Amino acid sequence: MHCLTNTFMDHSPPWKTGGGLAEYAVAPASLTVARPPEVSAAEGASLPTAASTALQQLKALRVTSFDGSGGGNNNAPKNVLVTAASGGVGHYAVQLAKLAGLHVTATCGARNLGFVRGLGADEVLDYKTPEGARLQSPSGVKYDAVAHCATGTPWSAFAPVLADSATVADVTPGIAATARSFLQKVTLAKQRLVPMILIPKKEEMEWLADMTRQGKLKTVIDSRYPLSRAREAWAKSIEGHATGKIVVEMGDEE
Known part of the structure; x- marks a missing residue:
């Protein structure tokens, strides 16, 4: 499950500082990548952890x-x-x-x-x-x-x-x-x-974003929830039966 971002894609902040479901979070610039306009915010939010994990797994x-x-x-x-x-x-x-x-x-x-x-x-x-x-x-x-x-x-x-x-x-x-x-x-x-332990790498995230931009890699969104319903999103994630990604959207509430 990931928060929806707008312009930038970043790996999750260090576990010690958290921030996974906050409206604002601080991330190192070295682990931040500009989201190509062809990649939606939901796709951009899903790539950094899930797709990066899959890529490092295959490597x-x-x-x-x-x-x-x-x-x-x-x-x-x-x-x-x-x-x-x-x-x-x-x-x-x-x-x-x-x-x-x-x-x-x-x-x-x-x-x-x-x-x-x-x-x-x-x-x-x-x-x-x-x-x-x-x-x-x-x-x-x-x-x-x-x-x-x-x-x-x-x-x-x-x-x-x-x-x-x-x-x-x-x-x-x-x-x-x-x-x-x-x-x-x-x-x-x-x-x-x-x-496997995910080790964030900026060059891998740039490559994944480019593959998504080209249409060679697709993100499937199972469901979307506003921040006010984050508890429901977590419950669905914990069930382990989502098809693709669960996204929590920041901004206007339903």
């Missing part, structure tokens, strides 16, 4: 190019799984993986199967079906990489569907995931779980 999976060349290097994955693919981060991850030229399998709820296919996913799984719960690709491919945007999925669910040297980039890591990542690192395991 952690060894994807270095998004020009359709297959990831940009010999170590880039070919078959990628994106979990919670209809959500805020997930719907960007699917699009970016397809821009890289990867084969994408995605999970989501039954009502969003068509939506995720429309984003470009090659195969889509309903996570509530037996196949979806097992994360099993309909074509039987093993995943070289996983852009994990969901919560509560144990490593045991990933292990059977991963290629020998696969990487799972987890944007919502808990204590168990962090511990497993450390253990895999010290034991030199080939299959690796990588806990």
